[in-house]
Amino acid sequence: MTLTLRKTDRPYLPRGVRVQRDEKRNRTVLMAPEKVIELDDIGVAILSRIDGITRLEDLVQDLAATYNAPAEQVEPDVQRFLQALRGRLYVMVQE
Amino acid sequence: MTPSAPIALLAELTHRCPLSCPYCSNPVELERKETELDTETWKEVLGQARDLGVLQVHLSGGEPASRRDLEELTEHAAGLGLYTNLITSGIGLTPRRLDNLEAAGLDHIQLSLQGTNANLADIIGGYRGGFDRKMSVAKDIRERGIPLTLNAVMHRKNLDDLDRTIEMAVELGARRLEVACVQFHGWALQNRAALLPTREQTQAVKETVAEAARRLQGVLAFDFVPPDYYSDFPKACMGGWGSTGLNITPNGTVLPCHAAQTLTHLRFENVRDIGLEDIWYNSQAFNAYRGTDWMPEPCQSCDRKELDFGGCRCQALALAGDAGATDPVCRKSPLHAKVTEILHQEPNAHDSDLVYRKL
Numbered sequence: 001m002t003l004t005l006r007k008t009d010r011p012y013l014p015r016g017v018r019v020q021r022d023e024k025r026n027r028t029v030l031m032a033p034e035k036v037i038e039l040d041d042i043g044v045a046i047l048s049r050i051d052g053i054t055r056l057e058d059l060v061q062d063l064a065a066t067y068n069a070p071a072e073q074v075e076p077d078v079q080r081f082l083q084a085l086r087g088r089l090y091v092m093v094q095e
Numbered sequence: 096m097t098p099s100a101p102i103a104l105l106a107e108l109t110h111r112c113p114l115s116c117p118y119c120s121n122p123v124e125l126e127r128k129e130t131e132l133d134t135e136t137w138k139e140v141l142g143q144a145r146d147l148g149v150l151q152v153h154l155s156g157g158e159p160a161s162r163r164d165l166e167e168l169t170e171h172a173a174g175l176g177l178y179t180n181l182i183t184s185g186i187g188l189t190p191r192r193l194d195n196l197e198a199a200g201l202d203h204i205q206l207s208l209q210g211t212n213a214n215l216a217d218i219i220g221g222y223r224g225g226f227d228r229k230m231s232v233a234k235d236i237r238e239r240g241i242p243l244t245l246n247a248v249m250h251r252k253n254l255d256d257l258d259r260t261i262e263m264a265v266e267l268g269a270r271r272l273e274v275a276c277v278q279f280h281g282w283a284l285q286n287r288a289a290l291l292p293t294r295e296q297t298q299a300v301k302e303t304v305a306e307a308a309r310r311l312q313g314v315l316a317f318d319f320v321p322p323d324y325y326s327d328f329p330k331a332c333m334g335g336w337g338s339t340g341l342n343i344t345p346n347g348t349v350l351p352c353h354a355a356q357t358l359t360h361l362r363f364e365n366v367r368d369i370g371l372e373d374i375w376y377n378s379q380a381f382n383a384y385r386g387t388d389w390m391p392e393p394c395q396s397c398d399r400k401e402l403d404f405g406g407c408r409c410q411a412l413a414l415a416g417d418a419g420a421t422d423p424v425c426r427k428s429p430l431h432a433k434v435t436e437i438l439h440q441e442p443n444a445h446d447s448d449l450v451y452r453k454l
Contacts, residue, residue: 001313014270016203016242020176024100024148031178033203033242033271036102036150088316089270 003083005056009093011082012052017090019047032090046081052094056082098337098385100148101375105155105342105353108137108165112158113186115221115451116209118248118283118290121157122344122356125454130346134164136367138171140343143371151178153205157345160187166195173200180205182246185232186225193235204236205273208247211259219252221451237268244271250290251442254300261307265315272315274304276322278330280354280409285450293442297325324434328399329406329422336384336408341375349374351381354409358383358418384408384419391420393427 005011013019017032019039028044030037039047045066049059060078064071085091110125132140141152152172159165160183172179181196182205188196206229210216216226236243245264249257257274264272279287292300301321308317323330333340333352342350347366350356356363361380364373375381383389387400394405405411406422414423415430423430 003313014242015240016270020150022150029150031150031202033244034103034151034153034180034205036178087312089313 003086005079005082005086005093006095007055007057009056009095010052010054011050011056011059011086011091011093013047013050014089014092019044030085030090032088035088035090037090042077043081046078050082050091096386098376098381099339101144101339101341102149103151103153103340104141104144104149105153105340106137106141106168107155107157107342107344107353108159108162108168109157109345111161112156112184112452113161113222114158114184114209114225115453116219116248116282117221117286117449117451118250118277119452120281120283120353121452122354123281123285123452124356125452126345127454131162132345132347132366134167136347137164137168140347140366140371141168141172141175141177143366145175145177147372147375149177151180153180153182155182158184158186160192166192166199169196169201170199173202178202183207184220184225185229186222188232188235190235193232193239193241197239197241201241203242203244205244205246206233206236206269208245208260208263210253211256211263215253215256219449233267243267243269244273245269246273246275248275248277249292249300250277251292251296252290254292254296257300257303261303261311261315265311270316271318273318273320274300275318275320276300278320278323278407278410280357280413282450282452284413287437288441288444289447289449291324291437291441292322294325294438297322323407323410323424324438326424327426329403329410329424331403332407332409335386335401335404337375337381338385341371341381349378349380351384352409355380357409358412360418389419393425393429394421397427 020031022029028039030039060071060075064074082091109131110121169179179201180203184207209219213226217223247260277283277290304317304319337351342353348363363380364378390405394400408418411420411422412418414433421428423434
């Protein structure tokens with residue numbers, strides 16, 4: 001299957017994957033099976049908006065509005081980020 | 096420079112196990128039930144680990160389900176905010192215990208696979224009926240939707256079954272398959288002549304994993320541990336000694352890696368005597384091979400020294416007779432010819448009997 005998300009796909013973090021604060025190191029991380037991934041501000045912004053309900057195009061619009069950036073510029077970054085996580089099954093999608 | 100805090104704790108709750116795999120990662124000197132830490136001490140240690148910076152705890156063994164307090168310890172770890180991962184053969188995980196582990200907040204299960212059919216798997220595991228029980232547990236895990244990784248330990252006797260292993264991972268609903276070729280320490284070292292893959296198998300496993308990872312992208316993720324004797328460079332053991340992970344044995348001994356007790360010149364502290372933080376930062380054993388200052392040539396001037404950290408200390412001792420040497424698996428090691436010689440002889444030897452782990 002392709003890892004590319006369609007505009008209408010609704011991404012979510014499956015069971016066993018969660019965003020969590022790492023107080024000791026003053027950062028936010030993605031906790032996954034046998035893996036800890038440090039998130040930057042953009043990663044946190046994306047993952048805090050995915051819930052299995054919000055569609056990709058709405059997620060991109062929200063980010064574009066929040067960060068005052070053109071949606072055409074935001075979309076490829078979001079795709080790249082979510083596809084990498086989808087390849088590891090840290091992100092899944094509802095159609 | 097202050098060392099970084101550990102991310103992961105491998106908690107070996109017990110060495111007891113119904114299986115007796117000839118490549119078991121437990122030490123050759125197994126600890127008995129009477130010496131195991133009690134429930135309250137493990138809870139205290141989990142709290143210390145969390146305070147030290149640990150984010151994930153791997154509840155392992157032996158078979159961790161051999162401990163009746165597995166559910167209680169899982170609940171305690173989850174309550175501390177730790178990500179809880181159960182590393183198991185599946186034996187002893189009844190549906191009821193799975194329900195209780197789920198309720199306790201267990202995040203993920205890593206299930207071992209000895210072979211793709213009862214005939215092979217039960218010979219490797221040394222436990223008749225083990226394979227059928229495992230398949231039943233895998234079904235129970237899937238029904239509950241508990242995230243599952245299948246850990247297939249691969250060697251000369253089962254590498255030719257890799258295609259079926261991959262199919263099984265998909266059928267069992269695993270999200271991830273670890274194709275873990277046996278690393279030769281402890282029990283596995285005693286069985287090396289029977290388990291070391293051939294060169295052809297080593298080439299085939301790389302190609303098969305790469306092809307399957309492409310074909311199954313988004314369905315099954317792969318982690319691949321190649322047979323390191325055939326590699327040009329050594330594995331980055333533990334991602335660097337004393338840098339990200341630690342291991343606590345059933346009796347509370349704290350190790351930089353699960354095989355470290357073969358390094359008999361080091362003194363390993365125990366959580367019954369000293370706090371975990373003190374052990375991590377100040378003990379002789381954790382500082383022995385930390386960073387890069389300890390490294391000999393050719394590591395010291397090598398541009399890979401912070402990629403593979405000189406390789407595995409236990410392997411350096413086993414093959415070079417010196418735990419402070421460059422891992423002889425590295426093609427730059429002056430002793431690399433020893434590995435070449437082993438590869439020339441052992442994979443072609445007639446099958447020798449397996450030595451099963453035992454107390």
